[in-house]
Amino acid sequence: MTPNFSAPLSTYFTLSDKKLALFEKAGVKTLGELLLHLPLRYEDRSHLTPIADLKHETYALVHAEVVDSRVSFSRRKMLHITVQDSSGARLYLRYFHFFASQPKQFVAGRWGLFYAKAQAGAYGMEFHHPEIQWLNGAQLPELSEHLLAVYSTVSGLSQKDWRKLIAQALVLVKPLAVKDVLVVRGYLSFYQALEQLHRPQYSLDEAQLAKARERLIVEELCAHQLSIALARAYRSRLQAPKIRIDTQALQRFEQSLSFELTKAQRRVFAEITQDLTRSQPMMRLIQGDVGSGKTIVALLAALSVIYAGYQAVLMVPTELLAEQHAQNIQRLLQGQSIQVAVLVSKMPAAKKRATLQAVTSGEVQLIIGTHAVFQAQVQYHNLALIMIDEQHRFGVHQRLALQDKSVAEQAVHQLVLTATPIPRTLAMSVYGELDISVIDELPAGRKPIHTSVISASRREALIERVGENCRQGRQAYWVCPLIEESEVLECENAQAIAQMLQACLPDIKVGLVHGRLAQQERYAVMQAFIKNEIALLVATTVIEVGVDVANASLMIIENAERFGLAQLHQLRGRVGRGAQQSYCVLMYQAPLGEVARQRLEVMRESNDGFVIAQEDLNIRGGGELLGTRQTGAKLFKVADLERDAMLLPKIAQYTQEWLMENQAFVEILLARWAAGKMRYLQS
Structure with missing residues (x-):
């Protein structure tokens, strides 16, 4: 049976509730997340190092017996152990933190395998807090043929826990090797790539590990591009309200402003109105530097649907910003019979109830708020336009999920605003299902800071x-x-x-x-x-x-x-x-x-946001430029858009071929990399 990558760990493994909670804390809830929890580094325990040959700051495995142990109480409590190997050379173990029962393990004459980084001490080489495998007598066990993977973890989960569970998971996916179409293009199979990365042979070199990583990188980028292609196809099948643009009302509003729109603002708004007049839902990204006037363009888009009898919503990242936007917009709309409401989480209960009722009845036409605007209890009267401040970092699947807020079986138009200019290659990979508009001009009179x-x-x-x-x-x-x-x-x-x-x-x-x-x-x-x-x-x-x-x-x-x-x-x-x-x-x-x-x-x-964004990409890489590392929502598990950009033409070729000729493999990739997120891409 084909393993389900989105299935919870409990489907395949017998784990206590406590262990399941710890794995979840480490960011691993499903089989797929477990398999793609790749090692941070490797440890070589395939051979022993004589104590006499230990080198400072080098990890080593030592076979030795306990000579003596003692607890000192000088400046701080410390556990000291002396061990020696068969040659009589001595090594000193130090524990700066230990349990009361721990010294009892170190019985004179007891043999073990000790692994740690060697440190040059006052009396010779030392190991601090080594990993220990106790032995029955001096008999040496068979050493591992594999490098041992070391994983990022949380308190309560040992490296042994990770290795044991991942070894079991690898057994589950081994049969997938025979169904792998990337193998014919010269790549390792999915199973081989995982096996080499989680349990590499000690003779494996970096080039072989790089080949295993490349297989996963190519597959993940393909899955992402397929996801975007299906999102576009899904969007093309949806029906959104065709907005009749009231040009005269918009002109009157523009004449009431105390400033002139820039050519860039007019161009971008024209692209928006063209989208709104179609029956397909608009999904457009407005890119513009700080202070370029994205908000007024968003307001014009909102007025376009409001004048046509619909509602619009603007989601922003903070309550402070929601309040200020509402205040500024109400000032701009003075004299117009348009009701604006703020909707945030921390509202007095009575005020929130009244606001929700006004939204449901259609009394309010423009709603401004934080993520609260999309909570389950918010029911819109006739919502036609959603505007999202990009600071929310919504991905393709979340943006499509907002279609749930539409009414009368119709989709809503969507506008995403970003004040963080993103290099085009990165923007196409992250916002591939959106059409992109750029406001590349600052209002007149602005001086460089x-x-x-x-x-x-x-x-x-x-x-x-x-x-x-x-x-x-x-x-x-x-x-x-x-x-x-x-x-x-x-x-x-x-x-x-x-x-x-x-x-x-x-x-x-x-x-x-x-x-x-x-x-x-x-x-x-x-x-x-x-x-x-x-x-x-x-x-x-x-x-x-x-x-x-x-x-x-x-x-x-x-x-x-x-x-x-x-x-x-x-x-x-x-x-x-x-x-x-x-x-x-x-x-x-x-x-x-x-x-x-x-x-x-x-x-x-x-002062140029596009120059700064490119430099940020050079310094920190794609994921961090988009804020995804800070928010914990890393865009890719293995791939990196800056590092792997040269693969994108090949990825485009593969995905185009598979969409036309191999739908079965498309579904396999999406199940592995986009499991649980594809609800809006089906049908």
Whole structure:
């Protein structure tokens, strides 16, 4: 029977609930995830090393007997063991942490196999916390013919647990070798590739391991491209409302604006209206640099469907941004009978009930919110357009899943916005099922932001500069560093910095905003900043996207070396939105690592988001550029778009052939790599 890659581990293996929970914690819930949990490195335990031949900082396997053991209580409690091999050469084992029962294992005369990295100590070579296989007497067991895989793990799961379960899983997939069409093209079979990567022969060289990895990379990229091709085919079969564009109403709205649309904005909006007038659902990506005016284009798209009698929804990454978008859009829509509602998770229950009812009845035409806008209890009256801020990192399958929010058996039109310009090769691979529009022009009057990089040792001079800036009637941001993956600590740090700045600048009104503030309090602080009642706003990265205050002309980013290029560019984009010259100061803590130095240099030299995105791709690779490593949703398990770009023409050829001639293999690949995600690609 063909194994089901999306089946939970419990389908094939007898594991306790505790073990299943630990594997899930490690990111492995299914058979497919287990097989593709590839080793971090390998250990060679195929031969013994005499103690006399041990080399510093080298892993080795030693066959020795215990001579003695003792616990010392000098500076800290430590377990010391002396072992010797058959030549009489001695090795010292050290345990800095150990259980009370552990010393009892080390009985004089007991033989074992000891594996660890050798360290040169005061009295000779040492092993710290070695792995031990105890033996019956001095008889040496048969050594492994394989290199031993070492896996990323969680507390409670040993390497032995991983090796045992993966060995069982490999037995299940061994029969797949006979059904493998990639073998005829010169690749290893799927089973051979997994076998070599999980249990390589000790004689295997890097070239053979690379061949095994290439098989999986090609297969994963093929599955991804097939997924995109099927998504496009699925979309072509759907019916969406054909929107009758009210050109006159849109022109009246445009004339009410206090600014002129750029040529790029007009071009992109024309592409959107062309999509909306068709019966196929629009699925379009708007790429545009920070401050290029994507939001006003999205609003024009929303008005196009609202004037035609439908609803539109805009999903953004933070509650703060939802509130600000709603406020700005309501200001732009003054005098029009269009109702705008905010829908976020942290709303008072009564207000949320009233908002949900207004959405269901159709009383509200434009809904702005976080992921809450797609929760099960939200029922739309006649939704025709979904707009998604790309910060949500929705993938192809999630974007298609949003069709569930359509009404009357019709699909909805979708617009994805990204302020992170992505190199074309990467964009086509990630957003392949979307049509792409680019706003490649900034509004008139915008001046490039001057960026400088300074050491934290110059903090006092910088605070003085911020004070001068604010006393001249301009405003500034001071963004706090990322301490660690803890919102609580970030907020505590922001509070400390706000207090310090207020003490240093007693004549300047300092405000504080972060993600843990109550919604009303956060709104009040932002309103005060927008009205220039607060001159200096201390903030965590909640202000990364969307916050638009034209009078803010100075951005300080503390510990800038902790941020990625995309995030630095987003934060810098909060200034430079008015006619005055704006500045960004990247403050770093010495010493700087090489990658951090490269990032800050790129920021100092360029304001162009596309240039920055390409440099980010060069420095960090595709997955991290898209934010997927930070969010834990890695785009690919084995492949890397930057590293493997040369394979893409071959991938395109394979997938085209298989779609026409080998539907059975297409289904096999999708079952392996897109298991559980293909519901919207069937029929």
